[in-house]
Amino acid sequence: MLYVLLLKNIQKKSLIIIEKCSRDSNVHVRRLSSESLRIRLPWSKKLLVALEEFDSYKAILSNLKNDKERFVQKSVGNNLNDLMKEDPEKAHQIIGEWEKDKPGKETKWIIKHGMRNVK
Secondary structure (H helix, E strand, C coil): CHHHHHHHHHHHHHHHHHHHHHCCHHHHHHHHHCCCCCCCCCCCCCCCCHHCHHHHHHHHHHCCCCCCCHHHHHHHHHHHHHHHHHHHHHHHHHHHHHHHCCCCCCHHHHHHHHHHCCC
């Protein structure tokens, strides 16, 4: 819950730190950067920083789209799944940009995981 308070109270500064974390060599730090922005975590209040600071959110997830660790890929896919439920247009914007870059197998898996509930 502490990170929710930090994000809400010092959002811009927090996002700068989270963006740096998304490029860290430690898999757990990279996963934290994704999880800390999840809109619909089951154990937390709904967090709308992804919508309020969409450009930063998109940059952070884009830093992680080619991550080799399934642990991170799943988190990024869950993020997209949450966004798809909250604002499908923004989710499709991210996916569209990633697909233009000839996505690798990691990105393709993330997209598939993120769209798993789309009918």
